[in-house]
Amino acid sequence: MVYIIGDSHVSIFSGIDTGLDGNIHIQPEWDYCYRIVNGEMVDLRPHNPFIKMFDNITPIKMGSNTAYNLYNKLDKIKDIINGYNITKDDIILFCYGEIDIRAHIGFYADENNLPIRTSIEICVGRYMEVLLHFKELGFNVGVFAPSASLPNELFYNIGRNYKDSQTRNRITFEFNKYLNDKCLEHGLIFKNIQEKLLNDDYSSNKIYFKDNIHLSKEGLPFIIEELKDII
Numbered sequence: 001m002v003y004i005i006g007d008s009h010v011s012i013f014s015g016i017d018t019g020l021d022g023n024i025h026i027q028p029e030w031d032y033c034y035r036i037v038n039g040e041m042v043d044l045r046p047h048n049p050f051i052k053m054f055d056n057i058t059p060i061k062m063g064s065n066t067a068y069n070l071y072n073k074l075d076k077i078k079d080i081i082n083g084y085n086i087t088k089d090d091i092i093l094f095c096y097g098e099i100d101i102r103a104h105i106g107f108y109a110d111e112n113n114l115p116i117r118t119s120i121e122i123c124v125g126r127y128m129e130v131l132l133h134f135k136e137l138g139f140n141v142g143v144f145a146p147s148a149s150l151p152n153e154l155f156y157n158i159g160r161n162y163k164d165s166q167t168r169n170r171i172t173f174e175f176n177k178y179l180n181d182k183c184l185e186h187g188l189i190f191k192n193i194q195e196k197l198l199n200d201d202y203s204s205n206k207i208y209f210k211d212n213i214h215l216s217k218e219g220l221p222f223i224i225e226e227l228k229d230i231i
Contacts, residue, residue, distance in 0.1 A: 002231055003086055004059045004144060005077065006095025009214060011061070015053025017210040017217050024211050025051060027061040031076065036083035056231040058084065066104065067096040067127040074133065081139075088138045091230055093189065094131065097123075097146035097179075098213070099159075101172050106162035120175050128182050135188065142189020145176045147215060148197035148204035154212040166202040169194070173202075189230065193222040 004010050011027045019025045026048055028034050033047030041050065052058055060080055065073055086092060100123050109119035127143075135141045149168035150156050162168055176192050183190040197208045197219060210216035224231075 001086075002057050002091045002093060002227065003084060004057065004093045004095050005062050005080060006060075006144070007064050007099060008061055009098055009146075010059040010095050012215040012217070012219065012223065013054070013057050013059035014051035015217065015220065016051055019048060019051075023048075024214070026214070027051065027059055029061050029063055030080055030083075032063070039085070054231070057227070060084070064099065065096065066100045066123075068100055068104065068123045069126075070094070070096055070130045071126060071133075074130070077130075077134070086139070088140065091140045091142065091189065092134065093142050093144045093191065094127075095144045096127065097172075097175060098149065101146055101168055101175060102149055102161055102213075103159045105171060105175070106167070107160065116171060117174065117178075120171070120178055124175065124179050124182060127179070128186070131183075131188055132186060135186065140189070142191065143179060143183065145179060145190065145192035145194065146172050147192075147194045147219075148172070148208060150213050151204040151206040151209060153206050154209065156212040165204045169198055169202045169204060191226050193219065193226050196222045 004013050008026050011025060014025060014027055016025050028047035028050055034044055034050060035042050062076060105119045105123055109116045131141050149165050149172060150161055152165045172194055176194060180190045197205055199205050208215055208219045
């Protein structure tokens with residue numbers, strides 16, 4: 001089984017865009033909306049239904065965390081591993097970084113008079129601490145890299161958004177290249193579909209979005225192709 005642990009962007013791995021009520025589907029959040037106890041799902045409060053359309057993929061929304069601060073969530077990740085009885089024969093892909101790129105990395109570089117590359121390296125370095133922690137525990141670990149950023153045609157007013165989609169996507173490209181290099185260095189899985197979701201000018205193609213920031217099932221063929229060697 002491939003378990004994908006991340007923020008709300010794991011919702012694409014559920015395989016649907018909207019629920020039966022017609023609303024955009026976002027996976028419910030672990031330990032806020034539900035838990036797994038003795039192999040059974042326990043509802044903690046009303047929430048979107050947990051959706052799992054693919055036999056070999058389980059998408060788990062841990063929370064709206066950043067890659068930069070993910071090390072502070074080690075106990076929660078271990079709680080998920082124990083709840084789902086994830087074994088060392090399974091694969092864990094972490095799905096973080098979109099929030100860092102959209103709302104933090106560029107601003108941090110500008111505010112501290114740093115090159116964007118330096119800000120990326122700081123963030124990826126902290127993300128790698130988490131990945132290597134779980135690798136050292138014996139788990140098969142990797143990442144599903146951040147994909148295309150908020151398209152220029154769409155609007156998102158939660159937090160701040162760094163410049164335009166072309167700028168953010170170029171940051172994402174460099175982030176993913178550096179993350180890929182570090183994953184290769186340490187024998188970690190790296191999966192990435194970003195380039196397939198962009199227009200020629202590096203802007204995000206809005207047909208791949210089901211709302212303002214979350215990927216739509218139009219991108220699923222790319223995802224399935226990217227994961228075919230591990231599912």
